[in-house]
Amino acid sequence: MWRDWVPFWHPGVSPHGEEVDLLFAGLLLASALVLGLLFFLLALFCVRYRASNTIDRGHRVRKSWHWEVGWTAASFVGFLGLFVWGAGIYFQIYQTPSDELSVFVVARQWMWKVQHNGGQSEINALHIPVDRPIRVVMASQDVIHSFFIPALRLKHDVVPGRYQDIEITAHVPGHYHLFCAEYCGTEHSGMTGEIVVMEAADYAAWLAQQMPSSPLAQEGGALFRELGCSGCHGHGSKVRAPPLEGLYGRPVPLADGSFVTADEKYIRDSILLPRSQIVASYEPVMPSFEGKVSEDQLLRLVVYIKSLGGHSS
Ligand code: HEC
Ligand SMILES: [Cu+2]
Known part of the structure; x- marks a missing residue:
């Protein structure tokens, strides 16, 4: 090679x-x-048109x-x-990521927080199994960061206010650098971490050994009741709100006649900016939760809604 x-x-x-x-x-x-x-022409002209050379310097009238x-x-x-x-x-x-195995990454000044679906979380480290496409869903809690793994030849900005997703796959087990590639404040240069690529068996053992508090979906379910979402979306509520079972991955008809696919980005926007996309035949009565839920809580809600059944995982 x-x-x-x-x-x-x-x-x-x-x-x-x-x-x-x-x-x-x-x-x-x-x-x-x-x-x-350029340098060849520079040298050529230097020699050819030097002062001592009696070459014709008459300005040509016609151009070629x-x-x-x-x-x-x-x-x-x-x-x-x-x-x-x-x-x-x-x-x-940057093809649309497959939804086989996803992890959430929340960037903030000045660290990377990783959340696995089982509830395992890690700081400035991301453990992944070898040879499997991983979907990384990223959010920023403050300013623009950039998720950069040189060994994977991959870089993607993490912009506040929206989810970004990319697919990563690593063919060789090992430890690789993770950098922030967008200047994000005084300690930007310290915003580093590592990607640990493991054999499938080691990865499973690692996940088990992390002793997660509880799966993200379960914590999301608790939040869903705490924040009063279930008061509208739950069964037998007095407010007419769309049921969220089977929402994930489905096309949703909107009031303006268009359709959107209910992915993480849509669910996120539905919670933070409910007025931006109103579901057809429902009143826009849902309050905005912008500023009331943190990125960490938001991703738990999203995972919970995903877990309510849908087209994929
Ligand atoms: C006051 C009642 C009410 C509360 C509280 C409420 N919602 Fe809603 N929600 C609605 C209504 C009505 C709609 C449909 C109209 C729209 O799109 O805004 C909706 C739409 C949604 C959608 C889009 C559903 C679809 O079929 O596309 C999601 C996702 C959602 N809500 C999640 C939540 C979450 C999570 C919470 C709690 C943090 C919550 N809602 C709290 C009333 C509510
Ligand atoms: Cu950064």
């Missing part, structure tokens, strides 16, 4: 790692070619359109090619 010849090069361990490396090498090569050409059009078209095609190449890889990396 060509990469074995490059010193200090750590091969990526994700499915797209190789392609990202190739693209990087391609960009480097294209830049080197352009730079080489062939050169003009030629180099413009060539660089256009060249850079468009790079764009198409990069875009292909981009779509491959």
Whole structure:
């Protein structure tokens, strides 16, 4: 492999790692070619038009359109090619994640908090099984952070006010760096962590050994009653509110005639900004819970609603 010849090069361990490396090498090569050409012309003109050389310096009146059009078209095609190449890889990396196994990551100044569905939580560390696509649902509690795992050739901003989800897969067990790649305050440089990729059996043992307090869905259920959601959404309530059983993954008809798929983002928005998307044939009476629930509570509510049955997990 060509990469074995490059010193200090750590091969990526994700499915797209190789392609990202190739693209990087391609960009480097294209830049080197352009730079080489520039320096070659610079040197050439320095010699050719030096003061002592009696070459014709008469200003030509007519311009050569062939050169003009030629180099413009060539660089256009060249850079468009790079764009198409990069875009292909981009779509491959940020495809819609499969919903096999998901974890929640809440970023805040200056740490990463990870929540597993079983209730296990960890700070500045993320344990995942090897060779399995993991869906990471991320939220920020304060400012913009960026979730960056160099070994997986993967980076994604974590913007406050919405969920972002990406899929990560690692082919080789081991410990890998996790960085925040968006300047987020004085201790930004300390906002690091590690991704621990484990064999399936080790991962199962690790999960069991963490002694979770209780599964997220169960805590979400308790919150659901505490916050008074069940007063409207529960059975036998006096307010007419849509039942949440089987909501997850289903298309929801909205009052304006359109449909949305009920994913984590939709459920989140339904809780924080109920007025933004009103379910068809219901009155907009649900109060906003913006500022009343923390990110940690919110994700428990979302997991609870997911657990009420749906099309996938
Ligand atoms: C005052 C009654 C009331 C309370 C309290 C209430 N809701 Fe609602 N909720 C509604 C109504 C009515 C709708 C449908 C209209 C709309 O979309 O705003 C709704 C819609 C929703 C939806 C979208 C449902 C769908 O079918 O698409 C979700 C999710 C939801 N609520 C979750 C919650 C959660 C979680 C809480 C507690 C934190 C809560 N609600 C508290 C009345 C309420
Ligand atoms: Cu940060």
